Amino acid sequence: xxxxxxxxxxxxxxxxxxVRHALLASALLGLVAGALGPLIVMRRMAxxxxxxxxxxxxxxxxxxxxxxxxxxxxxxxGAIAGAVLxxxxxxILGGRSAERDxxxxxxxxxxxxxxxxxxxxxxxxxxxxxxxxIGQVISIDRTxxxxxxxxxxxxLGVLALLYRPLLFASADPVVAAARGVPVxxxxxxxxxxxxxxxxxxxxxxxxxxxxxxxxxxxxAACRVTSSPTRAIVLAIAFAELAVLxxxxxxxxPGVPISAFVTAISFAIYLSCRLVEHLRARVRKRKxxxxxxxxxxxGAAAPAADR
Amino acid sequence: xxxxxxxxxxxxxxxGKRSLWSGLDLDIxxxxxxxxxxxxxxxxxSLLKVLLGQxxxxxxxxxxxxxxxxxxxxxxxxxxxxxxxxxxPAVRGVDLVGLGLDGHRWGLGLRGKRERERRVAEAVxxxxxxxxxxxxxxxxxGGERQRLRVAxxxxxxxxxxxxxxxxxxxxxxxxxxxxxxxxxxxxxxxxAVVFVTHEINPVLPYVDRVLYLHDGDFRLGTPDEVMxxxxxxxxxxxxxxxxxxxxxxxxxxxxxxxxxxxxxxxEEQVL
Numbered sequence: 293x294x295x296x297x298x299x300x301x302x303x304x305x306x307x308x309x310x311v312r313h314a315l316l317a318s319a320l321l322g323l324v325a326g327a328l329g330p331l332i333v334m335r336r337m338a339x340x341x342x343x344x345x346x347x348x349x350x351x352x353x354x355x356x357x358x359x360x361x362x363x364x365x366x367x368x369x370g371a372i373a374g375a376v377l378x379x380x381x382x383x384i385l386g387g388r389s390a391e392r393d394x395x396x397x398x399x400x401x402x403x404x405x406x407x408x409x410x411x412x413x414x415x416x417x418x419x420x421x422x423x424x425x426i427g428q429v430i431s432i433d434r435t436x437x438x439x440x441x442x443x444x445x446x447x448l449g450v451l452a453l454l455y456r457p458l459l460f461a462s463a464d465p466v467v468a469a470a471r472g473v474p475v476x477x478x479x480x481x482x483x484x485x486x487x488x489x490x491x492x493x494x495x496x497x498x499x500x501x502x503x504x505x506x507x508x509x510x511x512a513a514c515r516v517t518s519s520p521t522r523a524i525v526l527a528i529a530f531a532e533l534a535v536l537x538x539x540x541x542x543x544x545p546g547v548p549i550s551a552f553v554t555a556i557s558f559a560i561y562l563s564c565r566l567v568e569h570l571r572a573r574v575r576k577r578k579x580x581x582x583x584x585x586x587x588x589x590g591a592a593a594p595a596a597d598r
Numbered sequence: 599x600x601x602x603x604x605x606x607x608x609x610x611x612x613x614g615k616r617s618l619w620s621g622l623d624l625d626i627x628x629x630x631x632x633x634x635x636x637x638x639x640x641x642x643x644s645l646l647k648v649l650l651g652q653x654x655x656x657x658x659x660x661x662x663x664x665x666x667x668x669x670x671x672x673x674x675x676x677x678x679x680x681x682x683x684x685x686x687p688a689v690r691g692v693d694l695v696g697l698g699l700d701g702h703r704w705g706l707g708l709r710g711k712r713e714r715e716r717r718v719a720e721a722v723x724x725x726x727x728x729x730x731x732x733x734x735x736x737x738x739x740g741g742e743r744q745r746l747r748v749a750x751x752x753x754x755x756x757x758x759x760x761x762x763x764x765x766x767x768x769x770x771x772x773x774x775x776x777x778x779x780x781x782x783x784x785x786x787x788x789x790a791v792v793f794v795t796h797e798i799n800p801v802l803p804y805v806d807r808v809l810y811l812h813d814g815d816f817r818l819g820t821p822d823e824v825m826x827x828x829x830x831x832x833x834x835x836x837x838x839x840x841x842x843x844x845x846x847x848x849x850x851x852x853x854x855x856x857x858x859x860x861x862x863x864x865e866e867q868v869l
Contacts, residue, residue, distance in 0.1 A: 334686045452706050460701030463689040466678045467750065470650045471702045472671015514688040518734035523688045
């Protein structure tokens with residue numbers, strides 16, 4: 293940690309290829325996470341994201357193991373498969389909102405158990421295993437980058453296509469259904485988008501910390517704006533700041549990036565709550581002032597009656 | 599004669615053994631204002647759910663002849679009952695109204711953004727919500743949300759407007775505003791209105807027909823035909839007094855939930 297402010301070392305590391313790959317992959321992740329985040333917050337899906345991340349981990353662990361037998365099965369495909377499967381499973385089993393919470397708990401516990409077993413079976417290096425938990429962004433190479441880029445384009449493209457009905461179904465499901473929006477079809481579709489984003493997150497910040505990018509920036513944005521569009525722009529900015537800032541800060545001390553990513557995104561969240569609190573105080577003071585003005589204006593009339 | 603907006607034939611709805619209503623033949627014409635009255639749990643909201651296609655009839659049929667082959671959803675305006683919707687974060691009043699206009703369309707909706715903003719602003723102004731439409735809906739009062747809900751339902755220029763207790767938690771002035779807006783819409787565009795309410799008096803001048811539901815039975819007719827002592831006593835099976843006072847209808851008698859200003863939640867429990 294003593295190297296935290298070693299700018300020279302940081303700059304030297306920034307020149308390296310694998311660091312650049314890491315930054316590029318993370319920038320793509322921040323973009324996807326920020327774009328999906330406000331809808332995740334609106335749909336109260338934070339726990340579902342966590343559940344999906346656990347299953348992405350299970351998928352990645354399975355791919356790790358299969359990769360020993362069949363060469364060339366990349367971990368990210370396993371992660372994506374696991375996350376998409378989880379998303380669909382949660383979508384099908386947890387259709388009713390009253391049950392969703394417990395269904396996620398049930399599925400994620402089982403998924404995590406399977407994942408632990410798969411990791412135990414994997415005879416490879418412990419570091420690779422740990423990577424799934426806390427991220428291994430530094431190991432991203434050109435092939436990974438291609439997967440990141442394709443996933444990003446696919447998720448953002450589908451999101452753009454579905455955006456209005458998805459926002460309607462998330463913000464106002466009752467009227468959306470009345471207006472003919474296929475609410476029950478959009479739920480699993482959005483879950484798959486979240487699944488893909490989660491799988492990308494497992495690669496960089498790791499399973500344990502996906503929430504720091506998919507939920508925290510959007511939750512922070514929703515504190516300071518109530519416009520859905522502005523929430524997306526802010527959430528992307530916050531997610532980029534957290535993930536890119538986290539990587540740059542982690543370079544010199546050689547600390548796992550997730551520590552910095554989560555710290556930055558948490559700091560952003562706290563700041564946004566502070567801004568919200570201060571604004572509310574200003575608003576209250578204004579409201580407290582306004583009725584006084586009305587009261588003095590109204591007081592003249594009864595006086596005239598008398 | 600133009601095709602009816604809604605056509606129900608021998609329609610019945612039952613939950614298990616409990617029949618809410620049956621043998622309902624109902625044609626709602628274009629531009630007709632139908633008030634649906636009845637005590638809690640008599641199937642008023644369920645009737646709207648049937649018309650929304652969210653609940654299937656146990657018997658009979660429902661059709662929308664005037665729509666021909668167009669999709670039903672975009673042709674319908676819906677004002678849900680207050681308290682049945684959860685308000686999400688990061689949504690302003692204008693967003694809610696805007697989604698009522700084009701939320702059912704695919705894509706980002708970047709084209710025609712200016713025209714959209716103009717129509718949304720106009721709808722918001724019509725319900726007198728301009729001063730608070732930019733605020734998050736979570737911060738608004740029940741009455742303010744209700745006015746935005748009405749704007750949201752009207753902005754899509756529906757040919758059938760379904761309202762579930764739209765006057766709830768509105769003060770008398772805004773009850774008048776909302777009533778007049780709906781009236782203007784049906785006069786200018788021939789929108790059929792199905793208006794579920796506990797309180798008929800604020801809209802009495804506009805009502806063409808009343809559907810009064812009670813305990814598996816119903817009466818259908820003009821306000822004069824239904825809202826009288828003989829008809830309602832027959833429906834309730836007990837002595838009901840209907841008094842007309844200064845152009846208003848007042849119903850007195852045992853178990854009559856009309857003219858009470860309370861929401862009903864019995865049907866939600868059944869569902």
